[in-house]
Amino acid sequence: MLHPLKALKRFLPHSLLGRSLLIIVTPLILLQIVSAWIFYDRHWDTITRRLTSAVAGEIASVIDARRNFPGPENQRWLFYSAGANLGLRIAFRGDDILPNQLAEGRDGTLEEQLANALRERVRRPFHLDTLSAAREVRIQVQLPDGVLDVVVDRERLFSSTTYIFVMWMVGTSMVLFAVAMIFMRNQIRPIRRLAAAVDSFGKGRDAPDFKPEGATEIRQAANAFTRMRERIQNAITQRTEMLAGVSHDLRTPLTRMKLQLALLGDRPETEELKYDVVEMEKMVEEYLAFARGESAEKMVESDIAALLAEVVNGARYEDAVITLDASGALTVPLRPNAFKRCIVNLVGNAAAYANRIAIDATRNGEVVSIVVDDDGPGIPEDQREAVFKPFFRLDSSRNRETGGTGLGLAIARDVVRAHGGDLTIEDSPMGGVRARLRLPA
Ligand SMILES: Nc1ncnc2c1ncn2[C@@H]1O[C@H](COP(=O)(O)OP(=O)(O)O)[C@@H](O)[C@H]1O
Ligand SMILES: [Mg+2]
Structure with missing residues (x-):
């Protein structure tokens, strides 16, 4: 009841x-x-x-x-x-x-x-x-x-x-109603604009023509939003700049170390060290690529099906068999390189742990969802959040063949969230991992 x-x-x-x-x-x-x-x-x-x-x-x-x-x-x-x-x-x-x-x-x-x-x-x-x-x-x-x-x-x-009076009353009420509607509409429009600007900022798209307008309270909210947006943008810029700076500065000592290792010659003790240096270099490269992508790229209307096809055809994934199924209107505003990087990371993971990979993209109203399925060993349920942490790798993959840095999923999720979407891990009907990516259309 x-x-x-x-x-x-x-x-x-x-x-x-x-x-x-x-x-x-x-x-x-x-x-x-x-x-x-x-x-x-x-x-x-x-x-x-x-x-x-x-x-x-x-x-x-x-x-x-x-x-x-x-x-x-x-x-x-x-x-x-x-x-x-x-x-x-x-x-x-x-x-x-x-x-x-x-x-x-x-x-x-x-x-x-x-x-x-x-x-x-x-x-x-x-x-x-x-x-x-x-x-x-x-x-x-x-x-x-x-x-x-x-x-x-x-x-x-x-x-x-009586009738004339009632008619007049109804008539004037209707006129009043119409006038009130027009005025209220104008009052509400700035709120709608603010909501749209906040929404598009949340999706990582910029609303450059947004300026505070309307009643005082709405203006206050709009100003507060503008300041908050600036602070967030500054924080993001600062973070990526620092990341890029650190990675860049690390390159020089790493190159020096590599040189010194080469001078030491092929000795069993140096093998470990060489591997670690190579590993660190990979991390630094990955960081740099990520930081570069995030800071510079602009949102462009992009066809997700084409981007996926590019990723699938562009890279060779050993013996993995990849099927791609993209249907519907899949054109959304994206940072293409960052987005491709995210898909490369997901498909790369699947290719490293599985033989068959299926990518499927569909649009469901205001959401575009992309799933990457594989038939690999999967990720245990209690680890599905942890794998998104930077440098986190599962014990089973601590062997050197699959040798990643543990940054792949962290970066992928970061990219998706910067677009206002989210990335999660589920069970795949194929037996392995299903990475599910949701983007606002
Ligand atoms: N498709 C997958 N199948 C099984 N395990 C996976 C898969 N994708 C990711 N993982 C696990 O999640 C960990 C984190 O992945 P990621 O962040 O891409 O780092 P990396 O690939 O560099 O190890 C991986 O080390 C691996 O243990
Ligand atoms: Mg990876």
Whole structure:
């Protein structure tokens, strides 16, 4: 069972525009309904009382005139005059008597007011029918010598300005609503822009045309974001520069060491040392390549299928059999070299530990996902996070054939995250590792 408030929440608008319009419009409509209600209750009451009273007075006059000027000639003239000048269509049924219980049409306030007025002014038994005809009201009055039958237009008893008033109210409300919508839209646009800029920064794309605008609070948020973006960019630049600097500076002593080792000649003690130096050189190269790629490259709209094909065809992976399956619209903004480096690292790993490799790229709405499967030994579940740490290598691969530096996956994940995506390791249906790469499209 849902809490009633929560259930209500589902039907309320989710967007800021919808919500703010609701906040503006709900009180407006409530106010109009309440004021119309109160105003009309009184206005309508007063008007109806006056109109009914006038009609009742006219009927009383007719009755009086008929009594004081008897005779068929006078009556004909009187009824004719009432019809022509007062809009009362009068007939007289001599010797008729109104039944005690006449089926009456009732019409709330109008009926009540008219009955009151007739009681007050005519002071004779009467019957009202306000419902039988749409535009007329029938009043029958019992006189000593018969029944006076009066038909009067409803218009004479009833004010119709209500409809006009309601129409005006609805009309102006709609205009107000439209104006409020336009204004609110303009208020909300800067928030949308800020959200888009934050999102694109998170994906590693830059939004150069972004500038703070809108209400003070939004401007504050936008300024805070701009400063944060600068700090993050500075931190990234500093990190890559330092990495590049350190790697670069390490090259010189390494070259010197290699030279000295060569001078020492082929001795069993130097073998170990030579290997370590080569290993260190590899690391330094890898670092350098990575740092270079990250600092300089720009985001370009790239076709992932083409990049994958390039990687698969470009490098020779010993005896590994690679199948590539890329389908759908796979063009997204990327740093092509960094991205290729990431794929090379993943495919390189798979080729080092397995014989069959399958690469599959698909687009699923706003996400492009690439999986690299292999049939190798796999990575135990409790190590799947650890392998992403720099220099981390599994014990089984500490032999020298697969000789890596332990930086491959760390760099690959770094690249993917800088694009706003993520890289994880799963079980592969082929038996080995499945590296799953998700990128925002
Ligand atoms: N496809 C794979 N199959 C089995 N083990 C893997 C695979 N990919 C990575 N690993 C393990 O994760 C470790 C870290 O990989 P990586 O960061 O690329 O470093 P490196 O390849 O230089 O050893 C590897 O040493 C290896 O033990
Ligand atoms: Mg590797």
